[in-house]
Amino acid sequence: MDIQAYIESGVIESYVLGMADSQEAAELEQLSRQHPEIRKAIDAFELALEKTALANAMPPPAHVKEQLFASLDGDFRQDTKMAVGAKTFSFTRYMAAASLILLLGSAALNVYFYTQFRASSTAYQALLIEKSTLLSENQNTQTRILDMYGSMQMMSDPTVAKVSMPGVKGKENSLATVFWDTKSKDVYLLTNKLPEAGPGKQYQLWAIVDGKPVDAGVIGACAGLCKMKNIPKASLFAITLEKTGGSPTPTLDQMYVAGKAG
Amino acid sequence: MEVVNKYNEPELVLLLRQRNMSAYTYLYENYAGALRSVIFNIVNEEELANDVLQEVFIKIWKQIDTYDNLKGRLFTWMLNISRNASIDTVRSKSFQNNRQNRELTEDVYTAAGSSQINTDVMGLRKVVHQLKEEYRVLVDLSYFQGYTQDEIAKALGIPLGTVKTRLRTALIQLRDIIKP
CATH class of the missing domain: 1.20.5 (Single alpha-helices involved in coiled-coils or other helix-helix interfaces)
Incomplete structure (x- = not known):
């Protein structure tokens, strides 16, 4: 159908003003849902009508409002x-x-x-x-x-002599080994098995040189081999338990291990 | 009277349905004058127009739930309530006392035409007054007096088709007059 012709037919204005019969109204409502331009035309006329009516308003006297609100008072x-x-x-x-x-x-x-x-x-x-x-x-x-x-x-090293020092009588479980470099005369000690020195005590290595004990150093907390003092000549090596820091002469009854050099 | 947009229309309708007094006051302040103008155009008496206006606002208050925003603007709905209430009043018992079995007769021309100068120049009628005579009469009879097109055709001795066509043309002209 021709939408523009329908919009210009006056049926929209008739509908908005409440003058259309029920058949025309039903048809318009149906068409306005399908055609946005019809809806737009309805809206435009409604708005123009409202503006015209507002522009031509005849404000009522104040007593009308008073009466109206008095009659509706309880309803608010x-x-x-x-x-x-x-x-x-x-x-x-x-x-x-x-x-x-x-x-x-x-x-x-x-x-x-x-x-x-x-x-x-x-x-x-x-x-x-x-x-x-x-x-x-x-x-x-x-x-x-x-x-x-x-x-x-x-x-x-073939130049290093190994001096095994087994436990003396009464200390048979103990064992220590001296590695003695015959060239540099450096002495290294491996404490294979020695009891715990105990507090205030320290083991001390001795070299017996010409029948006399020579201090070869105290045994510290070294891992593996401990480098001891340089001993140029010795016939025997022995370890005694001494007070911490070592003694000038060995305490013989505290001897743990001993071994012949060479 | 210029509309102050204190509420948008969906808001206003919602508030009215909740019986909100300030929304109702706003509605009255903004639209009472416009509706009274249309009512006056139909009933032609100031005091009667005031009574009808009051009746219309009570109807708006009581029937706001029946308003369907999909069918049109709130003002359009209120305008139609006003028109119907006014036409009903004109045809009511008090009027029947004066005009027994009110019928559309030859005097429609005087009723719709120059004898009502005072109402022609007020309200919406002022706009209708801008139409050519043959159109103005049709709008007056159908819109302001509520006669059916059938009644008008018979009374004026014009074919129904002609009444229909002329009325539609009149409404399109009206639309073009009020178009912004």
């Missing part, structure tokens, strides 16, 4: 203002609510992320410490391996 709801305030669509109110929710959400996320950050930071510090601990342990191990390698080299 006192609390509607509050109820309506909550229900009325207000863009700014929705925006304010949305902003508040966003702010709270953002704050919660901040707390969450800060907690996460703190946890990660702590874990990272722990990892750093663990890493440096591992590194230094690794270095210690490497040093020990190098030392042991050096010791093995030294022990297997």
